[in-house]
Amino acid sequence: MTLIDAHNHLHDPRLGDPEPVIAAMREAGITRCMVNATCEADWPVVGALAKAHPDFIVPAYGIHPWKAHLAEPGWTDRLHALLDRSPGAAIGECGLDRWVKEPDIATQAPVFEEQLRLAREFDRPVVIHCLKAWQPLFESFERVPPPRRFLMHSFNGSIETARRLIPLGAYFSFSGYFLQPRKVEVVETFRKLPVDRVLVETDAPDMLPPPEFISHPMENGVNHPANLKEIANEFSKLMGISSKEMIDRTARNFGGCFG
Numbered sequence: 001m002t003l004i005d006a007h008n009h010l011h012d013p014r015l016g017d018p019e020p021v022i023a024a025m026r027e028a029g030i031t032r033c034m035v036n037a038t039c040e041a042d043w044p045v046v047g048a049l050a051k052a053h054p055d056f057i058v059p060a061y062g063i064h065p066w067k068a069h070l071a072e073p074g075w076t077d078r079l080h081a082l083l084d085r086s087p088g089a090a091i092g093e094c095g096l097d098r099w100v101k102e103p104d105i106a107t108q109a110p111v112f113e114e115q116l117r118l119a120r121e122f123d124r125p126v127v128i129h130c131l132k133a134w135q136p137l138f139e140s141f142e143r144v145p146p147p148r149r150f151l152m153h154s155f156n157g158s159i160e161t162a163r164r165l166i167p168l169g170a171y172f173s174f175s176g177y178f179l180q181p182r183k184v185e186v187v188e189t190f191r192k193l194p195v196d197r198v199l200v201e202t203d204a205p206d207m208l209p210p211p212e213f214i215s216h217p218m219e220n221g222v223n224h225p226a227n228l229k230e231i232a233n234e235f236s237k238l239m240g241i242s243s244k245e246m247i248d249r250t251a252r253n254f255g256g257c258f259g
Helices: 018-027 041-053 064-071 074-086 105-121 133-145 160-166 179-194 225-239 243-258
Strands: 005-010 032-035 056-063 089-096 126-131 151-152 168-176 200-201
Touching: 005 018, 005 168, 005 200, 005 225, 005 243, 018 032, 018 064, 018 074, 018 089, 018 225, 018 243, 032 089, 032 225, 032 243, 041 056, 064 089, 064 105, 074 089, 074 105, 089 133, 105 133, 126 133, 133 160, 151 243, 160 168, 160 179, 168 179, 168 225, 168 243, 179 225, 200 225, 200 243, 225 243
Parallel strands: 005 032, 032 056, 056 089, 089 126, 126 151, 151 168, 168 200
Antiparallel strands: none
16 A cells, blocks of 8 residues: 655654654655645755655645745746756645735735746646635636646635636645544535545644544644544545545555656
């Protein structure tokens, strides 16, 4: 079985030294993960982790919408050069977010769309964060269509939104945070998605699952990525399939999206 964390931030200082974290992930049966940068300062750190663990880490380089206003002049050229040197890398985490007031969508959108352009130029999958910004997302897609494959990470949109995204090449990942009873509508949406477009993720160190699904507790509400095994087991029950089928299916889907 190949249990894959489709989205985390293993380089985040809140997780501490990544080496014991990776060891715990491997012990829990996790065989691969995608580590997502959120700003240019993350790129070399994520790159170093991927170089140290090429069998385990798939890197993604990008600028998160919360940090769009911090992008330094020339960042697109530097990202272009990095992608040129990194044939297996994805682009992300990027996207749009109206949950935060600053930076606003007018600041976020050009940074997001530049990353879409790079994704199309390099034919790379892109990892998209979208929160309360579905209409701006489709407006960005009208200006710059997405690449052939992209992941809507921690997807909490409606099934109607998903059905608009699927023909464009979208995949959707489920995080442990959605195991909360008040997130039952998210579970219902995932039940209606095509089985070949669903992945699982932790978004560690964020998106902590409910206590009963935490196998690796950390202080201050930090989500350990090794919690993925418990998340995937419970998600499989909610989807009405075996844990093995869930793990195998999501691994195939990760390959379909990211290669």
